[in-house]
Amino acid sequence: MGKQAMIQKTLPLLFIVLGYILSSFHVSLFLGVDFLFGSIVTVIVICVYGWKYGLLAGFISSLYTIILWGHPYAVIIFTVEAFFLGFLYEKRNYKNIVLLDGAYWLLIGAWVTLCLYHFVLDMSWIATILVTLKLMLNGVFNTLLASILVDITPFKRWVTRNNSKILLENVLFYSVLSLFLIPIIILVTNQGQREFEKTEDEIKENLSEARKNVKISLETFIDYHLNPIKALALNDSVQKLSPTEQLQQNLKQTVESFPNFHNVYVADENSEVFGFYPPKNKQDDSTLLLNFSDREYFKQLKETNDIVVSEVFVGRGGITTPTVTINYPIHNKGRFQGHVTGALNLEYVNRLLKNEQQDKHFQLSLIDKNQHLIASTSSERKVLSKFNEPANAVEQKEEETISLYKPDQENMAAMNRWKQSFYRSEVKLEAVPWTIIVDAPVRSYQQDLYNVYVKIFLLSVIITYIIIMFSYLLSHNLFKPIRYLGDIATEVQRRIVNRNKIEVGFPVSQFQELDVLSRNLQKMSEELAASFNHVYITQEKLNYMAYHDKLTGLANRDLLAERLKKELDQNVFGAILFLDLDRFKLINDTFGHDKGDELLIQVSNRLKQVCPEDSLIGRQGGDEFIILLSKVNKEQAFDIASSIVDKISDFYMINNQQLTITTSLGVSVYPEDSQDINELIKYADISMYKAKELGKNRVEVFDCSYLMQNQRRVILEKELRFALEKQELFLHYQPKINIQENKVEGVEALIRWRHDELGEVSPGEFIPIAEETGLIIPIGEWVIEEACKLLASWKGTNQETRTLSINISIKQLLNEHVLEKLQESIHSYHITPSQLEVEVTESKALEQAELVISKLKIIRNMGIRVSLDDFGTGYSSLSYLKDLPIDVLKIDRSFINELHTQYGRSVVQSIIDVAHSLQMSVVAEGIEEHEQLYTLIKGGCDSVQGFLFAKPMSMEAFLEYEANLEQELETIIEQANH
Numbered sequence: 001m002g003k004q005a006m007i008q009k010t011l012p013l014l015f016i017v018l019g020y021i022l023s024s025f026h027v028s029l030f031l032g033v034d035f036l037f038g039s040i041v042t043v044i045v046i047c048v049y050g051w052k053y054g055l056l057a058g059f060i061s062s063l064y065t066i067i068l069w070g071h072p073y074a075v076i077i078f079t080v081e082a083f084f085l086g087f088l089y090e091k092r093n094y095k096n097i098v099l100l101d102g103a104y105w106l107l108i109g110a111w112v113t114l115c116l117y118h119f120v121l122d123m124s125w126i127a128t129i130l131v132t133l134k135l136m137l138n139g140v141f142n143t144l145l146a147s148i149l150v151d152i153t154p155f156k157r158w159v160t161r162n163n164s165k166i167l168l169e170n171v172l173f174y175s176v177l178s179l180f181l182i183p184i185i186i187l188v189t190n191q192g193q194r195e196f197e198k199t200e201d202e203i204k205e206n207l208s209e210a211r212k213n214v215k216i217s218l219e220t221f222i223d224y225h226l227n228p229i230k231a232l233a234l235n236d237s238v239q240k241l242s243p244t245e246q247l248q249q250n251l252k253q254t255v256e257s258f259p260n261f262h263n264v265y266v267a268d269e270n271s272e273v274f275g276f277y278p279p280k281n282k283q284d285d286s287t288l289l290l291n292f293s294d295r296e297y298f299k300q301l302k303e304t305n306d307i308v309v310s311e312v313f314v315g316r317g318g319i320t321t322p323t324v325t326i327n328y329p330i331h332n333k334g335r336f337q338g339h340v341t342g343a344l345n346l347e348y349v350n351r352l353l354k355n356e357q358q359d360k361h362f363q364l365s366l367i368d369k370n371q372h373l374i375a376s377t378s379s380e381r382k383v384l385s386k387f388n389e390p391a392n393a394v395e396q397k398e399e400e401t402i403s404l405y406k407p408d409q410e411n412m413a414a415m416n417r418w419k420q421s422f423y424r425s426e427v428k429l430e431a432v433p434w435t436i437i438v439d440a441p442v443r444s445y446q447q448d449l450y451n452v453y454v455k456i457f458l459l460s461v462i463i464t465y466i467i468i469m470f471s472y473l474l475s476h477n478l479f480k481p482i483r484y485l486g487d488i489a490t491e492v493q494r495r496i497v498n499r500n501k502i503e504v505g506f507p508v509s510q511f512q513e514l515d516v517l518s519r520n521l522q523k524m525s526e527e528l529a530a531s532f533n534h535v536y537i538t539q540e541k542l543n544y545m546a547y548h549d550k551l552t553g554l555a556n557r558d559l560l561a562e563r564l565k566k567e568l569d570q571n572v573f574g575a576i577l578f579l580d581l582d583r584f585k586l587i588n589d590t591f592g593h594d595k596g597d598e599l600l601i602q603v604s605n606r607l608k609q610v611c612p613e614d615s616l617i618g619r620q621g622g623d624e625f626i627i628l629l630s631k632v633n634k635e636q637a638f639d640i641a642s643s644i645v646d647k648i649s650d651f652y653m654i655n656n657q658q659l660t661i662t663t664s665l666g667v668s669v670y671p672e673d674s675q676d677i678n679e680l681i682k683y684a685d686i687s688m689y690k691a692k693e694l695g696k697n698r699v700e701v702f703d704c705s706y707l708m709q710n711q712r713r714v715i716l717e718k719e720l721r722f723a724l725e726k727q728e729l730f731l732h733y734q735p736k737i738n739i740q741e742n743k744v745e746g747v748e749a750l751i752r753w754r755h756d757e758l759g760e761v762s763p764g765e766f767i768p769i770a771e772e773t774g775l776i777i778p779i780g781e782w783v784i785e786e787a788c789k790l791l792a793s794w795k796g797t798n799q800e801t802r803t804l805s806i807n808i809s810i811k812q813l814l815n816e817h818v819l820e821k822l823q824e825s826i827h828s829y830h831i832t833p834s835q836l837e838v839e840v841t842e843s844k845a846l847e848q849a850e851l852v853i854s855k856l857k858i859i860r861n862m863g864i865r866v867s868l869d870d871f872g873t874g875y876s877s878l879s880y881l882k883d884l885p886i887d888v889l890k891i892d893r894s895f896i897n898e899l900h901t902q903y904g905r906s907v908v909q910s911i912i913d914v915a916h917s918l919q920m921s922v923v924a925e926g927i928e929e930h931e932q933l934y935t936l937i938k939g940g941c942d943s944v945q946g947f948l949f950a951k952p953m954s955m956e957a958f959l960e961y962e963a964n965l966e967q968e969l970e971t972i973i974e975q976a977n978h
Contacts, residue, residue, distance in 0.1 A: 051086025058082025893926025
């Protein structure tokens with residue numbers, strides 16, 4: 001026998017054992033009513049393994065009820081249930097086992113239970129009906145839980161490895177039934193608990209009321225008979241302490257007025273009687289001169305000198321009823337002189353207790369301080385007998401004055417144990433040391449509680465059976481049309497997928513919801529069929545959008561990477577072109593994003609025109625494009641790239657406005673440079689940045705040295721962060737010569753960097769890095785500080801009238817702290833603001849013209865001179881020149897280099913004339929030849945600077961240079977004029 005077969009044989013036995021264990025687990029709905037769960041396993045075994053195993057499971061799991069209830073009749077009832085369900089479920093193929101179980105209890109189980117419990121166990125009819133109704137509800141609930149486990153959850157498939165599907169009819173039936181049955185059981189539980197608590201509250205209320213009434217009656221009785229005794233003790237005839245006719249008359253009147261007194265007498269301080277009525281006792285003996293000094297109450301009376309009530313006695317002086325003496329002291333000036341005593345008959349107390357009890361469900365008892373019974377409504381208790389606590393009972397404190405006494409048998413059924421219990425309340429009297437005890441046996445209230453329980457369960461069972469039938473009819477009537485609609489949906493799906501016409505007859509149902517569902521399904525099917533072709537088209541569009549740029553329609557990076565990977569896998573050679581539009585951000589910010597987008601579209605169209613047909617053009621993002629050239633070598637790629645640069649640089653017409661833009665382009669080739677997609681793009685990107693460094697509007701093909709340069713750039717950025725801290729930065733100064741007056745008018749401060757390992761680092765290398773990283777801000781502040789410090793050191797020297805120019809980047813100018821730094825430094829070093837000159841680059845200034853102009857105006861209002869550097873390289877420079885708040889215009893060296901041509905001379909002369917017309921002085925930079933100097937002198941240029949006069953130098957070298965400058969200036973200018 002295989003392992004799997006062994007498991008299948010063993011599982012039913014394990015379930016049967018589980019059923020027995022589960023039977024021992026029961027949940028108390030409320031006192032005396034429990035739900036058992038063993039039949040859940042029985043129903044599961046029937047459904048999974050058949051009626052034979054189910055019958056065995058029903059028998060074994062119900063055996064525990066013998067221990068629980070003490071009789072075997074529940075075993076018969078549950079075993080018959082298992083046979084009934086198993087036979088009909090398997091042999092007759094009735095698959096709704098909840099219906100079967102409901103039928104069993106209605107037709108067989110209820111009647112068998114009534115007969116066995118009433119006639120055999122001799123249980124009362126009301127208790128038998130209660131048990132029967134509880135078993136019916138318990139049985140249906142357990143069968144429902146088992147059916148849900150078997151038919152809806154994967155339980156049966158796990159056990160039998162059968163992948164049968166769940167029936168919608170069963171799901172609907174179980175759902176509706178559960179929706180009502182579970183709340184019914186919860187309501188039954190809550191109502192049962194409330195009724196039990198209500199009964200307990202009634203018992204406690206009756207106890208409290210009886211205790212209160214009896215206490216009031218008894219204390220009234222005692223006070224009523226204490227007053228005449230007290231009155232006698234204060235009477236003059238008694239105070240004389242001698243027998244008189246008046247004394248005897250008063251005693252007689254007291255006894256006749258208060259018939260519950262057997263007798264009343266007066267005794268002296270030694271308890272010798274000198275007045276007694278009646279004069280003879282019940283035995284016809286004279287009562288005069290009797291002495292009661294041996295009595296306990298007399299001793300207490302002398303000690304306390306206060307009222308004393310004796311213990312209960314019977315038989316003294318011929319008295320046969322329970323009696324107590326009430327003793328009141330006779331005082332004379334506070335001294336004990338004797339006492340008045342009345343023998344009070346307590347037979348009235350017994351009648352009082354019985355009158356209070358009448359037909360109520362409790363017993364009353366009165367005991368003295370020694371726990372002896374004074375009176376009781378119970379005929380079983382004898383007067384003056386010891387009142388003992390109940391034997392074999394456990395006290396459970398309910399309230400401060402109420403306790404519940406239950407039989408000391410933990411294994412007794414809860415309801416039977418409660419039935420044999422009683423509630424007790426005790427209270428002490430204030431006037432006498434007596435205790436009232438009120439007992440309420442539960443048995444008297446149980447019948448009423450059972451009547452309520454039966455009503456609750458009967459109503460619940462009736463509602464449950466109605467819900468079972470309703471759930472079955474609902475699920476059965478709904479199931480067939482729903483299944484038919486499911487078949488139709490399958491057919492419609494097949495026809496839509498195959499793009500066939502839908503020719504299916506949709507059902508018409510009497511149920512409005514199903515009819516709406518059918519019509520909506522028909523309408524939906526028609527709409528799906530009509531729109532399914534559109535889905536294909538939309539999918540194609542989505543696929544296109546996933547691999548193409550939305551604005552230009554060019555390929556995106558994913559498509560480029562996919563295509564490049566394919567070519568690399570097929571060992572195809574080619575090239576990657578990475579291009580970036582120069583100054584695109586300026587155009588975008590100046591003319592708006594709409595025109596910027598239109599420019600990108602026109603650029604993409606030009607790329608399509610100039611690139612080979614088998615190339616793949618893609619937009620990387622922003623103004624960056626990547627072009628994949630297949631089957632081209634390095635030279636061919638360079639030629640195509642050059643054509644692209646030329647094509648892009650032609651002017652564009654956008655909304656009747658002419659724009660010009662250039663591009664910088666980098667090239668990497670594969671597989672020569674790399675076979676990794678990301679590396680190839682990176683190499684092309686590095687080459688593109690190299691093209692920008694070399695002046696833009698050009699092509700650069702990747703070279704390994706670029707990687708070194710890139711690595712150097714990373715190193716420079718790292719080291720530049722510590723340059724200020726290590727004091728590696730310093731300033732050189734280049735003199736500015738006034739060529740009209742032949743003198744030095746000032747110097748320009750130029751920053752330098754000397755690294756311990758890297759040596760002298762060119763400003764062209766580290767200034768762009770400082771701009772990108774933001775380090776230009778602290779570096780610029782350092783330059784301002786150093787410049788102001790130098791100007792302060794010139795005071796009282798020959799250089800006091802010189803100006804000092806410093807370069808401020810646009811990023812620094814736009815920083816919120818630059819104005820504070822300038823103001824702070826001027827005040828700290830007490831310098832004249834006009835000695836300081838700030839230079840800004842024209843091309844950078846015009847990128848954010850309005851903000852830059854506002855900042856420059858503030859600087860100029862501080863008294864600082866403003867100079868516009870590299871004039872002539874900016875975009876539409878002349879249109880902004882009149883708006884810029886500047887004092888000095890510096891002509892870029894690119895124009896100076898063209899002075900040997902007529903065009904160059906004309907441009908420079910125009911700039912000088914325009915500047916002078918705007919009240920600006922002009923400085924020409926980059927003067928290296930005498931011919932250039934001559935042209936500038938002739939053209940009226942104010943000042944110059946360049947290598948012809950001096951290179952940038954340290955301040956020490958400048959001071960030495962200036963000392964010998966006068967003769968040298970005359971020589972240079974004289975040579976220029978010749």
